[in-house]
Every structure is written in C-alpha cells, then in structure tokens.
Amino acid sequence: MAFSRDPLDELVVPDGTEAKEVDLVTDGDVFVGARSTVEFGVRGRNVLAGESVAFGGAIEAEGDCRLDMWCDVAENVLVGQDAYIGERVHVAGEMKVAGDLDIGDDVEIEEGFEANGWIVIRNPMPTIVFLFVYLKHLLLIGEDETAQQLVSELVDDDEQADVEPLVIPKNATVSDDAWRVSTPATIGDDCRLHGNVRAETIDVGENTTIFGSLRARGDVAVDDGSRIHGDLTTRDGNVTIEGDARILGDVSCADLEIGPDAEIDGTIRADGTITMGTTERDPE
Known part of the structure; x- marks a missing residue:
C-alpha cells in the first residue's frame, strides 16, 4: 500500500466492498x-x-x-x-x-x-x-x-x-442515508452501497451499484457496468458515464460525455457540451 500524501485526505472504498444490512464488509x-x-x-x-x-x-x-x-x-x-x-x-x-x-x-x-x-x-x-x-x-x-x-x-x-x-x-459521516465527506471519493469495482454520496469529486469503478444519488463540486465519473439509483449532480464539474453504465435519475453538470451504451433515465441538464460515444466495430 503506497502513500504519496496524507492517507486520510480521500474517501476510498476498495473493490468488492458491500453494505450488508447493518455492516460495511471489506476484505x-x-x-x-x-x-x-x-x-x-x-x-x-x-x-x-x-x-x-x-x-x-x-x-x-x-x-x-x-x-x-x-x-x-x-x-x-x-x-x-x-x-x-x-x-x-x-x-x-x-x-x-x-x-x-x-x-x-x-x-x-x-x-x-x-x-x-x-x-x-x-x-x-x-x-x-x-x-x-x-x-x-x-x-x-x-x-x-x-x-x-x-x-x-x-x-x-x-x-x-x-x-x-x-x-x-x-x-x-457514513450512513445508510448518506456518505458525506469534504474530500474526493473513490469507489472501486464490484461494490454495493446504500446512501447518497456527497464529496469534492467522485469516481465510481466498474460494475458497482449505488442505491442513492451522487453529488460533487467537481468532476464525476461512472465506469462501465455500474448502476446509480439516483440523480447525478455536479456544481462546477464535468460528468463522464462510460460503457453501458446506467443512471436511474437526472444528470446536471457542465460538460457531459456519455458512453456508447450508457443510459440516463431522467433529464439531462448540461451547461457545456454533450459528447456521445460510439461503439467501435471489430475490423472485418
């Protein structure tokens, strides 16, 4: 485990972490x-x-x-x-x-x-x-x-x-209702969490499910295969939704980049540009 700065200046949820009933479980x-x-x-x-x-x-x-x-x-x-x-x-x-x-x-x-x-x-x-x-x-x-x-x-x-x-x-503050930090937040792959996430920036890994909304002052990224059961909002940042990630709520941001198979079930409010990804075809 390597540290290049204060080890407690970021919320880090490692791969595979789950909120199981009343416990946070990690390896x-x-x-x-x-x-x-x-x-x-x-x-x-x-x-x-x-x-x-x-x-x-x-x-x-x-x-x-x-x-x-x-x-x-x-x-x-x-x-x-x-x-x-x-x-x-x-x-x-x-x-x-x-x-x-x-x-x-x-x-x-x-x-x-x-x-x-x-x-x-x-x-x-x-x-x-x-x-x-x-x-x-x-x-x-x-x-x-x-x-x-x-x-x-x-x-x-x-x-x-x-x-x-x-x-x-x-x-x-970490609870079933909300995860509130004043730092960046990194959530790994294959996690399953409950609660709205509030942070400086938010980075969600692959195949993670969050039963709550994401709100940040800066950028927010949601990787391939993840599901966010709530709104995704940034105050000043950009949003990237990779691959086939799905947001079951509204998205509000500056610039928005959407993967080729990503889905947003709610309303999109982007003050800047919206970039739609394309599915790459295998060469014949």
Whole structure:
C-alpha cells in the first residue's frame, strides 16, 4: 500500500466492498479518521479508528483493532489478534480479544471483556493520531520510502499486501442515508452501497451499484457496468458515464460525455457540451 500524501485526505472504498444490512464488509483494513461518524458496523482485517469516532454497530476485526480516545461503539467488539483501546472509549456491548488487550483509563465496556493473552490497563499512546501525524511528517519532508516501510510493517502481510484498505477521512459521516465527506471519493469495482454520496469529486469503478444519488463540486465519473439509483449532480464539474453504465435519475453538470451504451433515465441538464460515444466495430 503506497502513500504519496496524507492517507486520510480521500474517501476510498476498495473493490468488492458491500453494505450488508447493518455492516460495511471489506476484505482489507479499515481506517477511520478522527471525529467521524460511521452508523454501520464494520468487518475487515485490521480496524483502526482515530479520536472521537462513533460506530453505530459492531466491530469485527480479523487482525488487530486500535481505537483512540473517546471512541464509541454501539455494539460488540470482536478482535482476532490484539486490541489497543485508548482512554474514555465506550463499548455498549462486550469485547472479546483473541490476543493481548492494551486498555486505557476510564474505558467503559458495558457487557465486560475477555482476552486470551495479556491484559494491560494503562494509558496507551493514541496510536492512530501518532501514526498519521508521523506519516504526514515523513511525507512533508520527502521521506516517502520510510513512510511506505512504516505502513507496510503496520498493516501489510504477504496475503493482504495487494488489498486496498477502506479509508474514511476525518469529520466524515457514513450512513445508510448518506456518505458525506469534504474530500474526493473513490469507489472501486464490484461494490454495493446504500446512501447518497456527497464529496469534492467522485469516481465510481466498474460494475458497482449505488442505491442513492451522487453529488460533487467537481468532476464525476461512472465506469462501465455500474448502476446509480439516483440523480447525478455536479456544481462546477464535468460528468463522464462510460460503457453501458446506467443512471436511474437526472444528470446536471457542465460538460457531459456519455458512453456508447450508457443510459440516463431522467433529464439531462448540461451547461457545456454533450459528447456521445460510439461503439467501435471489430475490423472485418
């Protein structure tokens, strides 16, 4: 996993991510920036959350789980390896940790906790804050290789090295109603999400289904085979709809580029030009 800038300056939904009933499910790691609200539960490999993050469901981490101070979890926390819990964290359910548990002061776990390894009760360093401040400092001084090595040691292994993490930037709101961020948003291939997406720019991969609208200040792109069950609107940007993507709603933008088999079920409002793609014929 390579970083060329602050790793929490973009919403990244990796390939294959699904909103299953009350959980966000992904194959890789989950990073959540400080002061974000995630009204879903999350299921992934390692789960790392910054200060004052609120989860509306359970956390299931196959690997480690790190929750910085003032985090709130509405249900259980189940951890396959080690857990690091900052001070004043609140868990409404129970916590079960297969490995070691490092837990801070004034932590409330309403239904109790258990760990198969060591249990250390103290004030652990706010690991997520430290991690991303240190990473940002390395990137600012041009130490890209050192930053890459640090991230690889913390979150990568041989089986997961090529799996992109789910990244929710700081101050974001993610729910069944809306995904609201003030950053660009990249949604991968073969995803299935619920909620309106609000971001600076939006890039949707192939064969993804979103049950909600897309709205951005800048450009929006929807790749081949994807379905958007709602309107697509930009304030100042252009829209590209590739291949046979389908928008089940209105489209409003500056310039519009439509693929050869793309469909728009609603009204088109384009202040600039509209470019219609053509299907390429195989040479005889």
